[in-house]
Amino acid sequence: MFKPLAVSNRFVAENIATHSASQLAARALAQGAVERGLPVAFTSSLALARSPQSRRELELVADDWRWIAEIPGFRLGSAPGWVKHAATGVPVRVHQAGTPILGGPVCWPDPATDSELYCGIPVLRLNAWLESEIARALNSPAGPCHESNVLAAIVASGATLDRALELHPYVAERYQDLWERARAQQLWTAVA
Numbered sequence: 001m002f003k004p005l006a007v008s009n010r011f012v013a014e015n016i017a018t019h020s021a022s023q024l025a026a027r028a029l030a031q032g033a034v035e036r037g038l039p040v041a042f043t044s045s046l047a048l049a050r051s052p053q054s055r056r057e058l059e060l061v062a063d064d065w066r067w068i069a070e071i072p073g074f075r076l077g078s079a080p081g082w083v084k085h086a087a088t089g090v091p092v093r094v095h096q097a098g099t100p101i102l103g104g105p106v107c108w109p110d111p112a113t114d115s116e117l118y119c120g121i122p123v124l125r126l127n128a129w130l131e132s133e134i135a136r137a138l139n140s141p142a143g144p145c146h147e148s149n150v151l152a153a154i155v156a157s158g159a160t161l162d163r164a165l166e167l168h169p170y171v172a173e174r175y176q177d178l179w180e181r182a183r184a185q186q187l188w189t190a191v192a
Contacts, residue, residue: 016042016121022056025085026121029060029092032071033122038062041115041124043095043132044149058092061108061115061124061132065094102139105170106131126157127166134171134178147178154182 016026026042033040044059062068069076069083074092077084083092095101095108109115114128124132130150137146153159161179164172 016056016058019056021085021088021090022058025088025090025092026058028073028085028087029058029068029071030120030122032073033062033068036067036071038067038071039110039112039115039122040068041109041111041122041128043124043129056090058090059095060092061095061097061111063097063111065096068092068094101132101135104135104139106135106168108132126153126159127163129153130159130163130175131168131171134167134174138171138174150175150178151182151185154179155186 016022030040030042032038040060040062042058042060060068065081065083066076068074073086074083075086076082077091081094081096083094084090085092097108097110097112100107109124109128109132111122111124114125115122116125117123123129130153133146133150133153137143137150140146159179161176164175164179167175
């Protein structure tokens with residue numbers, strides 16, 4: 001059984017680790033943030049194209065995206081909230097802690113209190129990650145992608161239904177629905 005932290009962002013850390021440019025950018029950003037005392041937490045790593053060799057974009061939560069651009073090897077991106085790793089060209093989307101996720105009532109968590117290191121990469125704790133993924137699933141056209149991440153995390157962590165009591169009320173009911181879907185998938189897999 002995985003630790004809840006490991007499960008919450010095993011997806012993030014493993015996706016970063018499977019792509020050398022993403023891993024290089026993530027480690028440089030994490031090291032630079034630690035050296036400057038800037039709390040950050042990665043939330044995802046997405047392929048920009050279907051090829052596994054394609055450039056990936058990283059997402060993280062920080063207090064201010066402009067501080068990230070001050071880390072050596074990074075520069076401001078083409079739009080507010082974006083920075084770029086100069087050596088690899090990997091774009092990094094920086095979500096500001098405390099701001100609403102896609103205009104909803106759930107805010108991006110504070111990486112100073114809601115993150116820990118996993119494989120040397122700062123990632124969100126399970127509940128903070130679940131809240132942000134479910135909020136994105138509820139408010140984004142890419143909702144099914146975020147839901148599938150939550151389903152996989154529920155199965156891998158062995159998360160229980162009562163975890164909904166620990167989550168923001170806006171996402172708690174959806175978590176219950178996803179938990180039931182995950183449980184049904186496990187049962188059908190066991191029968192097959």
